[in-house]
Amino acid sequence: MPEIRVTPLGAGQDVGRSCILVSIAGKNVMLDCGMHMGFNDDRRFPDFSYITQNGRLTDFLDCVIISHFHLDHCGALPYFSEMVGYDGPIYMTPPTQAICPILLEDYRKIAVDKKGEANFFTSQMIKDCMKKVVAVHLHQTVQVDDELEIKAYYAGHVLGAAMFQIKVGSESVVYTGDYNMTPDRHLGAAWIDRCRPNLLITESTYATTIRDSKRCRERDFLKKVHETVERGGKVLIPVFALGRAQELCILLETFWERMNLKAPIYFSTGLTEKANHYYKLFITWTNQKIRKTFVQRNMFEFKHIKAFDRAFADNPGPMVVFATPGMLHAGQSLQIFRKWAGNEKNMVIMPGYCVQGTVGHKILSGQRKLEMEGRQVLEVKMQVEYMSFSAHADAKGIMQLIGQAEPEHVLLVHGEAKKMEFLKQKIEQEFRVNCYMPANGETVTLPTSPSIPVGISLGLLKREMAQGLLPDAKKPRLLQGTLIMKDSNFRLVSSEQALKELGLAEHQLRFTCRVHLHDARKEQETVMRVYSHLKSILKDHCVQHLPDGSVTVESILIQAAAHSEDPGTKVLLVSWTYQDEELGSYLTSLLKKGLPQAPS
């Protein structure tokens, strides 16, 4: 029995280190290869030893697909390909291919240079890893090998984020990666056609949330920033260099312009300019409005937003700073946070999801005394605000995507178990499909029943279609043919053609039945009576009276002869071939019942 098997190595009932193994029609595909922000030990990366104990990964995996550049989706890639060892193809979109190595290098620097970790991947490994990458364009069908094909759809979550369809023959799986069903200030909405996959693997970060309108959230955000700045406070917005940062920059830029505000806005990382440059060059991946107006005004050239210098953090007076990374788990955002945390005039706005174990997660869950390195305790007096700007689909969006793709089964990853449970029920109720939510290392097996494609000879098909297009529910018409199987070539042809192709002669099987009728009249008259009798019953059939005195019903021949001994009896000879078996048999039994009395 063919089946599809799915095993999450990461992101199973969890957010972080996304990595999902899919086996479909004998092909093995790894979806994403992420790291976990909440851990600094082995749990940081997916457990690749699960894939194969002693063989080489390259022999086992047909390809690796990366959905977007966030580290929880690609952070383990150099470790996986260079340190564990994988030489097969890695597929991602061009923006992901461009930005991913930069974020990996950033991550490496923090881990090795700042935290002093040993046995981490090197810059060279990132470069070697990226050499194995093959770019996939939107909607392009990439033939991984003769049977396995993949296709990317726009996912909207960050620049270059994609959903992937993995297809072998008539079986397919769609993996959404992270996606967003509502367009924002710089990206469009995710979209997929009605591709009816056997399985849809979807993220479920906001499985239980239905978010209010974007406009309200934006207004709220601007109001909070504005108020803080007005009273002379400093606003810290921890972000990742690419993604939400650009959206919020566009938002603040236009607001500053409109309100004619003077307080400085800074963007912390050296990446800013580079990041904005990527957005300019990959503008075809942004939303409709930005693409339309980019010749007149490039939205990614900011007037009010300037580069941040470490010394600025101590400047007096109000300011707004975007600093990386987004979950306050390391780097500059954490440094600034420590400096400003003690002042209640200041504010930190967390615009996205924070995984467990990060400072971001701690302050969001209400913790106000944080233990830092060296047993120092940091008291948080600044205001802490959470605003969901991360571009994930909410429950409504997830349902919408399922409705678009019409999958046979749904599997949830990239979310918290409790919330998944809720969404799972909702999906099963609304779409009447099975929904799964395996934990890491747990395998879901789905039996599939792929139909078998064969070639039908046009002659046979046309003969069949000529008999009318609408199938009649009461009398289903059967197509009769012969399937010729030669190697892997399957052809369905008419029986005649099959005989001809194989050089075989047809063997004709014919029956002739003698039916005795009591009828003293002449043979011709008996035949006439038979003819009118049959004609009155068989309205849908072609009944003919031929000049030679015989009657035909379709290709069945009926002749009458006198009985050799009894002149009051006539013998009807009903003759048909095996192909007319039903009708022939029916006619003999019909005639055996005798003829109705002729009207005198």
Add this chain to the structure above:
Amino acid sequence: MQCTQIQINHHYVGLWFGHDFHPQFPSFAACSKELKECSGHVFVDSVPEFCLPETELIDLSTVDVILISNYHCMMALPYITEHTGFTGTVYATEPTLQIGRLLMEELVNFIERVPKAQSASFWKNKDVQRLLPSPLKDAVEVSTWRRCYSMQEVNSALSKIQLVGYSQKIELFGAVQVTPLSSGYALGSSNWVIQSHYEKVSYVSGSSLLTTHPQPMDQASLKNSDVLILTGLTQIPTANPDGMVGEFCSNLALTVRNGGNVLVPCYPSGVIYDLLECLYQYIDSAGLSNVPFYFISPVANSSLEFSQIFAEWLCHNKQTKVYLPEPPFPHAELIQTNKLKHYPSIHGDFSNDFRQPCVVFTGHPSLRFGDVVHFLELWGKSSLNTVIFTEPDFSYLEALAPYQPLAMKCIYCPIDTRLNFIQVSNLLKEVQPLHVVCPEQYTQPPPTQSHRMDLMIDCQPPAMSYHRAEVLALPFKRRYEKIEIMPELADSLVPIEIKPGISLATVSAVLHTKDNKHVLQPPPRPTQPTSGKKRKRVSDDIPDCKVLKPLLSGSIPVEQFVQTLEKHGFSDIKVEDTAKGHIVLLQEAETLIQIEEDSTHIICDSDEMLRVRLRDLVLKFLQKF
């Protein structure tokens, strides 16, 4: 102009098309106000008009799909989508759409700047046209020529385009699949593969094997074509584009060094990117760093900006730059360093900035409208200046004719990167289509060089050619179509090995067809007879004659057959030999079975039980098909 239509499976696929722009030319003087003479040539004085693809031969409302090859091949689109009843879908890549829009916008802008009240029509009268000198008298279909469309029509036409990416498989009506492939000629330019499960037609139009800025041509995907339609080859098969670029640079430098100005009539996108890139590498070494380059077109800015954002459609080198991230084309740097300046027209800022000597890139390359007209009039009288023709679409002599006499130097460096005949023959060797179909003119040497047997397509079997408005039957016969066998049905099939490696199974199934997709489902289980309350009608029992029984094959060995009969309780069996076989007599049952090599005939009384028993015994010896 190219326009080919293919009909597959009752669906029409149009493969489109540019329009020929007929600069309206030469002729007789005196006969009308419409005609003007200049240096011995006669011209029509009129609003420019355009020749459309053939629209009389086909009913465009029956065309389902139009596939666009590249942005030069879509200039007639508004005429088709807005005025012919066409309601189908147009497919094109994003760069084709965006740059196509720019070309149309420029054209509309140029034409609107020089309003003329009247179109000339008198000369189109057949009796008048016949008397006019060439090329006027040879112009085709003059009565169908149209004035330029409006921007509104352009927008409406372009809104009907569906964007597609290279190697995207697009299902049309479930019957055929079309896929655009990179053709290497321009940003987003495509060849199209049109295939069903058993047939493949490739449409190769405007392709290039040279490494310029676009993504290289995808040749591998053209393999295994039943038919390859080949069009859009180079217009100048004798000119080598590399050599022409070199000549362009050196002539440009020479003129400027002598204090003259250079005029380059050009389209706002395409070869101009390559020329700017060459100049970028060349100007410093040639000592031209202080010479201003002007690019004047209503869409100059957009064209330069758009070129930088189509990374995915560029050649590998340029793509790599985007990953750094750097702009893929060096004209960004030329603009930054003020060496290249662009203006929407000669009015406004340009008149303040204008310095001579300089180099001006501007349109339209036909020299009939656009800012180029102004520069020809400004610089035409001085032999210090040079006009360099790079676009191959127009004869430069005809283009210049109305400006004669001209003191300005004229250099002709046509740069046409599309396939030449040597490249075509290499391509065909590589791709090996079963049949090649191409326009008539590619199958014979050009009329002006009739001895150049190398300037024609040479392939085996010889290419099938067509001429304007000809309908050609493509040389393949469709024999098979795909059908899906449902798993439940597949499970019920019983294959028998007939010959080593060949198995057969008879299939009896219900055919479902929806959206041109065929599916075979298992036959329904026989329904239970309806409850006794309902009165049974005679006709309910009549079997459906459309249910076909399989054919039979094989032969019946008499001895074994008789043994089988005996085993099943028949006695009193008599066998007689006949000329062709045997007769088996069951005397008691008054039954006779004639057995021959290829036939069996059972003759019996109307004892159905007996007949069916005999039938099943006979069938045991035969194979069903």
